Amino acid sequence: MSATPPLPRWADLFLLPALNLLAAFFVCGLIVLAIGENPITALGVMIKGAFVYPGSLGYTLYYTTNFIFTGLAVAVAFHAMMFNIGGEGQAYVGGLGAGLVSLSLAGVMPSLIVLPLAVLGAALFGAAWGIVPGYLQAKRGSHIVITTIMFNFIAASLMVWLLAGPLIEPGQMSPQTPKFEPAGQLPSLQAILGALGISIANSPLNLSFLIALAALFGFWVLIWRTRLGYEIRTVGQNPEAARYAGINVPRVVIITLAISGALAGLMATNEILGVQHRVVLNFTAGYGFTGIAVALMGRNHPIGIFLASLLFGALYQGGAELDFEFQSITREMVLLIQGMIILFSGALAYMFNPPVARFLARYAAKREAAHV
Amino acid sequence: MAGAAEPLGGASKPPPAIELRAVSKSFGLVQANKNIDLVVQPGTIHGIIGENGAGKSTLMNILYGLHQADSGEMIINGAPVQIHSSADAIACGIGMVHQHFMLVPNFTVLENVMLGSEGGMLLAEGREETRATLQKLAEEYGMTVDADALAGDLPVGLQQRVEIIKALKGGAKILILDEPTGVLTPQEAVSLFKILETLKQDGVTILLITHKLEEIMAATDTVSIMRQGEMVGHRATAETNPEELAELMVGRKVLLRVDKGTSQPSDVKLSTSGLSCTSPEGVQFIRDVSFEVRAGEILGVAGIAGNGQSELLEALAGMRPPTTGTIEILGQTITADGQSDPQIMRRVGLAHIPEDRHKFGLVLGFEARENAILGYHYAKQTGDGRLIESKAVTAHCQALMSAHDVRPDNPYLTAKNFSGGNQQKLVIAREMHAAPGVLIVGQPTRGVDIGAIEFIHKELIALRDAGAAILLVSVELEEVLGLADRIMVMNNGEQVGIIDRSEANEQTLGLMMAGIAPEKAA
Numbered sequence: 001m002s003a004t005p006p007l008p009r010w011a012d013l014f015l016l017p018a019l020n021l022l023a024a025f026f027v028c029g030l031i032v033l034a035i036g037e038n039p040i041t042a043l044g045v046m047i048k049g050a051f052v053y054p055g056s057l058g059y060t061l062y063y064t065t066n067f068i069f070t071g072l073a074v075a076v077a078f079h080a081m082m083f084n085i086g087g088e089g090q091a092y093v094g095g096l097g098a099g100l101v102s103l104s105l106a107g108v109m110p111s112l113i114v115l116p117l118a119v120l121g122a123a124l125f126g127a128a129w130g131i132v133p134g135y136l137q138a139k140r141g142s143h144i145v146i147t148t149i150m151f152n153f154i155a156a157s158l159m160v161w162l163l164a165g166p167l168i169e170p171g172q173m174s175p176q177t178p179k180f181e182p183a184g185q186l187p188s189l190q191a192i193l194g195a196l197g198i199s200i201a202n203s204p205l206n207l208s209f210l211i212a213l214a215a216l217f218g219f220w221v222l223i224w225r226t227r228l229g230y231e232i233r234t235v236g237q238n239p240e241a242a243r244y245a246g247i248n249v250p251r252v253v254i255i256t257l258a259i260s261g262a263l264a265g266l267m268a269t270n271e272i273l274g275v276q277h278r279v280v281l282n283f284t285a286g287y288g289f290t291g292i293a294v295a296l297m298g299r300n301h302p303i304g305i306f307l308a309s310l311l312f313g314a315l316y317q318g319g320a321e322l323d324f325e326f327q328s329i330t331r332e333m334v335l336l337i338q339g340m341i342i343l344f345s346g347a348l349a350y351m352f353n354p355p356v357a358r359f360l361a362r363y364a365a366k367r368e369a370a371h372v
Numbered sequence: 373m374a375g376a377a378e379p380l381g382g383a384s385k386p387p388p389a390i391e392l393r394a395v396s397k398s399f400g401l402v403q404a405n406k407n408i409d410l411v412v413q414p415g416t417i418h419g420i421i422g423e424n425g426a427g428k429s430t431l432m433n434i435l436y437g438l439h440q441a442d443s444g445e446m447i448i449n450g451a452p453v454q455i456h457s458s459a460d461a462i463a464c465g466i467g468m469v470h471q472h473f474m475l476v477p478n479f480t481v482l483e484n485v486m487l488g489s490e491g492g493m494l495l496a497e498g499r500e501e502t503r504a505t506l507q508k509l510a511e512e513y514g515m516t517v518d519a520d521a522l523a524g525d526l527p528v529g530l531q532q533r534v535e536i537i538k539a540l541k542g543g544a545k546i547l548i549l550d551e552p553t554g555v556l557t558p559q560e561a562v563s564l565f566k567i568l569e570t571l572k573q574d575g576v577t578i579l580l581i582t583h584k585l586e587e588i589m590a591a592t593d594t595v596s597i598m599r600q601g602e603m604v605g606h607r608a609t610a611e612t613n614p615e616e617l618a619e620l621m622v623g624r625k626v627l628l629r630v631d632k633g634t635s636q637p638s639d640v641k642l643s644t645s646g647l648s649c650t651s652p653e654g655v656q657f658i659r660d661v662s663f664e665v666r667a668g669e670i671l672g673v674a675g676i677a678g679n680g681q682s683e684l685l686e687a688l689a690g691m692r693p694p695t696t697g698t699i700e701i702l703g704q705t706i707t708a709d710g711q712s713d714p715q716i717m718r719r720v721g722l723a724h725i726p727e728d729r730h731k732f733g734l735v736l737g738f739e740a741r742e743n744a745i746l747g748y749h750y751a752k753q754t755g756d757g758r759l760i761e762s763k764a765v766t767a768h769c770q771a772l773m774s775a776h777d778v779r780p781d782n783p784y785l786t787a788k789n790f791s792g793g794n795q796q797k798l799v800i801a802r803e804m805h806a807a808p809g810v811l812i813v814g815q816p817t818r819g820v821d822i823g824a825i826e827f828i829h830k831e832l833i834a835l836r837d838a839g840a841a842i843l844l845v846s847v848e849l850e851e852v853l854g855l856a857d858r859i860m861v862m863n864n865g866e867q868v869g870i871i872d873r874s875e876a877n878e879q880t881l882g883l884m885m886a887g888i889a890p891e892k893a894a
C-alpha cells in the first residue's frame with residue numbers, strides 16, 4: 001500500500017494548479033503544432049488578445065465576472081458537499097427575475113431603485129430555482145446531481161416558452177423581450193469611469209464586475225466568519241457531527257442551495273442587466289457548467305476562484321482572437337483548447353497530486369537528514 | 373528473553389514459526405516500526421501488547437502482506453520469504469482475523485467461507501467441498517456454526533468464529549488475531565480462548581494482538597511488548613506480571629486502579645421514566661428504561677455493544693426523539709411529542725462526550741480550534757458579535773489545550789493529525805468547559821493509550837466531585853467497575869437491573885449482560 005503523504009498547503013493552492021495549467025498548455029501546443037501553426041505565436045496572440053489590445057482587458061474581465069458568479073455558486077454548495085450542477089438553469093431563471101423587474105419598473109422609477117431591485121430579482125429567482133432541488137435532497141433524499149440537471153432542462157424549456165410567448169417583444173420574430181428602459185440598465189464601467197474623468201476603451205465590462213468582487217469577499221466572510229458558514233462546512237465534512245452539534249442538517253442543505261442558486265442567478269446581472277439589456281435566449285451559454293471547473297480549480301476559495309475566473313475569462317477572450325487571427329484555427333478549435341484546460345484543471349485536478357506529494361515528502365526528508 | 377535469537381540452532385529443535393529480523397517501516401516522516409526483531413516458536417500462543425499507535429497493527433500488516441517493510445528480513449518456518457500481498461501470506465500458511473470482520477452480512481456462513489475458493493463456473497462443487505471442510509473443522513476444534521445461517525444474523529462471537537474458520541480453511545498454520553475480544557462478551561471471550569488453546573494443541577501458532585493485560589496473562593505462552601514503534605521486551609508469560617507489562621508499555625509506572633473517594637449524591641439531575649425509542653422502520657432500540665442520576669454520582673451503563681446504549685445516549689443528548697416516556701434534565705422535561713434538540717439540551721446544561729469521536733465528536737478535516745466550538749458555535753466562545761471572532765476561537769482552544777493537556781497544543785493543527793488520545797482529550801475538554809450539570813459519556817477511553825486513560829478517568833471523577841451528574845456508557849467492564857457508583861446493565865434495549873457498585877463484579881455483570889436479572893442470577 002502506498003499511502004500518499006499529505007501535500008503542503010502552498011503546493012495544493014499554487015503548485016498543482018500551475019502544473020495542471022502547464023500540462024494543458026503543453027497538450028494544446030501539440031494540437032496547434034499538428035494543424036501546422038506555431039504554438040508559441042498562437043500563445044502570444046492569445047495573451048495579446050486577452051490583455052494587451054485596446055478594450056481586450058475589459059472583455060476579459062467581463063467574461064471573468066460570469067465565471068466568478070457561477071464558480072462561487074458551485075463552491076458554496078461544495079462546502080456542504082453538495083454538487084450543484086444546476087448553475088446553468090439557476091442563472092437562466094435569475095435572468096428572468098432581473099428582466100421582469102427591469103421591464104416592469106424601469107419606465108416608472110429611477111435607476112437607483114430599479115437596479116438594486118433587479119439585482120435582487122436575479123438573486124431571488126436563482127435562489128428559488130436552487131431551493132427546490134435543495135428541499136428535495138434534504139427532505140426526500142432525491143439526489144441533488146440528478147434534480148439540478150433536470151432543473152436545467154426545465155429552466156431551458158420554461159424560458160423558450162416565455163421568450164417566444166408571453167414575454168416576446170411585440171411585433172418581432174426573435175425570441176427575446178423588449179429592450180429595458182435606461183433606468184433598468186447597469187451602467188458600463190466605461191461610463192462610470194468616464195463620469196470620473198478617466199477614459200477607458202469601450203467594452204461590455206459593467207458595474208456587475210464590482211458586484212462580483214463584493215460577492216467574492218462576502219463569500220469569504222460567509223464561509224469562514226459566520227455561524228451559518230461554520231454550519232455549512234460542518235454539514236459538508238461530517239453530517240453526523242453536525243447532528244451531534246445540534247445543527248439542523250436539512251435546513252442547512254436548503255439554505256446552502258438557496259445561496260448557491262442566488263449566486264448563479266447573479267450572473268444574469270452581468271449578461272442581462274449589464275450587456276444585453278433584454279432577456280435573450282440561451283444567454284447562459286455554458287457559463288454555469290464551466291463554473292464547476294472554476295470552483296474545482298479555485299479550490300473553493302474566493303482568491304482561487306478569482307484567479308481561475310480570470311484565467312477562463314482570458315481563454316474566452318484570447319480564444320476569440322485566435323479564431324480571428326489564424327485561418328486554420330477555427331472557433332471549434334478554440335473550444336477544443338478551452339475544453340482541454342477544463343479537462344486538466346477541472347476533471348483531472350488531482351492527477352499530479354500523488355507524484356508531487358511523494359516528491360515533496362522525499363525532498364523534505366532529505367533536507368531534514370542534511371540538517372541533523 | 374524467552375527463546376530469543378538462536379535461529380536454526382540445534383538439530384533437535386524445529387525452526388521458529390516466525391522470525392523477523394530488523395524489520396523497519398515508515399509512512400512519510402513517521403517511523404511506525406524501527407528494527408523489529410521477533411521470534412515465535414511453533415505451536416505457541418504469542419501475545420503482542422502495546423499502546424495505540426505503538427506499531428502493533430503495522431507489524432502484523434507487514435507480516436500479512438498488506439504493507440511492505442522498508443528493510444529487514446522475514447523467515448517463516450526456517451525459510452526466508454518475501455511477502456508482497458495477502459495471497460503470498462496465505463501461501464506461507466499465515467491467516468489473519470481482522471479487528472473489524474470482513475464478512476458479507478447477507479451471505480450465508482457457507483458462502484462466506486467459500487469466498488475466494490468457489491471452484492469452477494458453477495458453485496455446486498465448491499459448496500460441497502466447503503461444507504465438508506466446515507464439518508471437519510467443527511469436529512476437530514469444536515467450532516460448530518450453522519452453515520446455512522446468514523452471517524449478518526449471527527452474534528459477534530460466532531461471526532468471529534466464521535472469520536477464524538475462513539483463515540484455517542486456507543491451510544493457515546499461523547493465525548494472527550487483531551484485538552479479537554474488543555466486541556465480545558466475557559463469556560464469548562472465554563470460548564474464543566478455549567478454541568485458541570485447541571488450535572495450539574494441534575500445532576497452530578497464534579499471534580494475539582491486544583491492549584488488554586489480563587488477556588495476555590490468561591491466554592499466552594510468551595509476550596512481546598511494543599512502544600513507539602520499537603520492540604521493548606520479550607517475556608515468558610509465566611515469568612512476568614501485569615504491572616511489569618504495563619510499565620514496559622508506557623515506559624513508566626501507571627495506576628491501573630482508579631483512585632476515587634466515596635460519592636456524595638444529592639439532588640436528582642437526570643432521570644427518565646418509561647423511555648422508549650423506535651426507529652422509523654419500527655425497530656425498537658430502547659424499551660421502557662427508567663433511572664435517575666443524582667448530582668455527585670456516576671451511573672455506569674454496562675452491556676454488550678449494540679444493546680441500546682448508543683441509542684440511549686442519543687436520546688438523552690437530544691439527537692433522537694423519544695417514542696414514549698419522558699426525560700427530565702435539570703428541570704427541563706422532554707416528552708415524546710416535545711422538541712428534542714441537542715442545542716436546547718446544551719443550553720439547559722447537558723454536555724455529551726459521544727461514543728465515537730470520529731463519527732460524532734469531531735470534524736476530522738477541521739482545525740482543532742474549529743472543533744473546540746462544535747456544538748457551542750452560538751455560545752460566547754465564538755465572541756460576542758454577529759460574526760465568529762477568529763481570535764476568540766483560537767484563544768478558547770488554546771485555553772482548553774493547556775487546561776486538559778492536549779498535545780501538541782497547536783490550535784491550528786487539523787484534528788485528524790492528533791493521536792486518538794489527544795483527539796479524545798480535546799472532545800472532553802470542550803464538553804467539560806461548559807461546566808455541565810449533567811454529563812453523558814460514551815466509551816470515554818476507546819482507542820486511547822494508558823497514559824490518557826488515567827488522565828481522562830481522573831477528570832471524570834473530578835467533575836463528579838464538583839457536583840455533576842454523570843452517566844457513563846462503556847463496554848469495558850473494568851472501566852464501569854472502576855468509575856461507577858451504581859451500575860445499570862442493558863440487554864436488548866431493556867434495563868436488566870440497576871445494582872450498587874459494591875454488589876457488582878465481572879461475574880454478576882456478565883450474567884446480567886446476557887439478560888439474566890440479578891435475582892435469578894444469585
